[in-house]
Amino acid sequence: MFESLSKNLEKAIKSLKGQGRITEINIAATIKEIRRSLVQADVHYKVAKQVTDAIKQKAIGANVIASISPGQLFTKLVQDALTDLMGGMHTEVRLAGNPAIILLAGLQGAGKTTLAGKLAHYYQKKNKSPLLVACDVYRPAAADQLKTLGEQLNVSVYTEPETKNPYTIAQNAIQEAKHKAMDLIIVDTAGRLAIDETMMQEIRMLKEALKPSETLFVVDAMAGQEAVSTAQAFNEQLNFDGVVLTKLDGDARGGAALSIRSMVHKPIKFISTGEKMQDLDLFHPDRMASRILGMGDVISFVERAEEIYNEEQQRSLQQKIKTNQFNLEDLAKQIRQIKKMGNLKDIISMLPGLGNAMPDLPLEDDLFKSCEVIIDSMTPGERQNPPIIDRSRRERIARGSGKTVQEINQLLKQFDMIYKMMKKVHKQGPNLFARLPGFLKKGR
Ligand SMILES: Nc1nc2c(ncn2[C@@H]2O[C@H](COP(=O)(O)OP(=O)(O)O)[C@@H](O)[C@H]2O)c(=O)[nH]1
Ligand SMILES: [Mg+2]
Structure with a gap:
């Protein structure tokens, strides 16, 4: 992911090498290159301009501290700007209530069912006792998919093949969880191929009725700008709490990860980088920014290795x-x-x-x-x-x-x-x- 963005940014910053100090003139080309790299990565033009304007202003202001090279300074400024753009700090998923409820929403194929399994796996390791709930009542295969994941992870799955009302299923699942002293419910829902009024109504009602402590909007990062507009549409209807970006292992150019926060004003909470159950990471804007700049993400690496x-x-x-x-x-x-x-x-x-x-x-x-x-x-x-x-x-x-x-x-x-x-x-x-x-x- 972000491979060409990383390369382009690195090239842009490299062009400053050999410059003794920063002037408005000698950074002009670099600034332009950075903006172009962002737009090429599918970041909205306005957002890209905002980011590079901020970098430029800081670069010129920082001129007085001459102890570091312009290249180093720029790397730091770009890293900070990207971190800010993606929301600055990591935002926690809030698990409140007993059982706590996580509701998943998003288009078909976004990766909701897979994510449901990943979240169960993730919270199980954190000593939670999760129950997966199959509320995709349109595709019987979805419940089977969830059941298979549940078996693989040794996590219980609640299904009601005959029931066509997702709300009834979810209510019964809550009773089941209480009965079995399970403290986390993860609700997998139906998606559609495109935004559709019936789907929106259904998921909105489900949210109002269940009052989940966390509603997560799941979106395929490869959709680029479209991921951003889909997020906007869902957010208007649902006012969700956070975003999960999936398929960042593919050839996603990064635009969605970079723009969603500033366009939708909701934080990305998790990122998914593969089909396996462990391919899930908390989203940390600063770590992502260093990864984009080719500086790696040692902390996430260590966390995975420790596990x-x-x-x-x-x-x-x-x-x-x-x-x-x-x-x-x-x-x-x-x-x-x-x-x-x-x-x-x-x-x-x-x-x-x-x-x-x-x-x-x-x-x-x-x-x-x-x-x-x-x-x-x-x-x-x-x-x-x-x-x-x-x-x-x-x-x-x-x-x-x-x-x-x-x-x-x-x-x-x-x-x-x-x-x-x-x-x-x-x-x-x-x-x-x-x-x-x-x-x-x-x-x-
Ligand atoms: N490469 C990759 N594939 C993923 C990821 N997340 C989900 N998938 C795949 O995307 C497809 C659709 O996922 P699914 O969970 O069924 O989507 P849903 O329709 O939203 O429930 C499946 O083939 C998943 O294995 C990911 O992060 N990376
Ligand atoms: Mg599904």
Whole structure:
């Protein structure tokens, strides 16, 4: 996401390099470039102008502090301007009442049902006890979709296949939640392909009747400017509390994320970056701004890493390295852990300096897949003691995994490198990757 915007902004700021000081004349081209980059990212022209006017004013005003380079100053000013544009601070989702109710609204295909599952997963980790409620009464498949997610997450799902009134279903779900001492209800609703009076009326009534503590409008970020106008239309009818932007992993140009706050005056609360249940992040304007500027989002990275690496796992990994017992089974385990952090491209974009360097690489989520397939085709003995894998074993593994012997050789060579590197790192301290969350935290 935001790849071309990031590149364009970086280019615009780079053009200031070599300038000793800031004058209205030498920043004119940069300002124009920044504005053009924003418009190209599908930010409304007026908003883009507002942003660049603010940057320009501050840049000229800041001229007196000559201790930093114009490039550095501009990066900071653009970062601040983008942060302000997206709302400044993170706005919390408000969960009040027992059960607390979250109502989801949005067009068909926006990602509501998927989000319902993600929110259940998210709040479950926060020790809430969620109940998913299927109020899309038009598409029977929607209830099944929710049920599948519920099973996968081990979260209860409330459905009433025969009932055609979403309000009745929701009321009954509230009773069910009270009965079972569940403290959070997430209501998935029906969408339409376009804004439609019947749908608006239905969701408006549902909101009035349920009085949810949080009504979230869900919108596909790839819709660009249209996401903004849809948000405006829903907000007029619903006066929702916050926005969830989905599909930011796609080729969304970023316009929706950048403009919604200033055009609709409602905060973005969550962003979704993939189809998996863990691909959900709280929206932090400052973190997003640094990500756009290619400065990464180390804090979100750390938060995700912390979720999957508990102390116990770290200790056991360190122990293995210390006693030279790290083997291919452990490598496979590490790969699975990294994959749990979510979409690979998304994770990499959180790391400073890598976000902009990576988009050109064919980084698929199944990058690790062939490693896993190969390791799967080995016997336990081979995984635990890779040196025994001789030529004939390599041939057998190649046949079993549908790979070539060269690919097997390559994996074993990579393992050997990782193994040596880990031992080296271990001499200076415990495993680098397992240590990364704490390590990065100390740095910030
Ligand atoms: N790539 C990607 N796909 C998503 C995301 N959120 C939802 N989807 C997909 O978008 C499609 C529509 O989602 P769904 O939840 O059924 O939308 P609904 O009609 O609003 O309930 C499904 O195929 C989802 O897997 C996301 O953040 N990224
Ligand atoms: Mg749905």
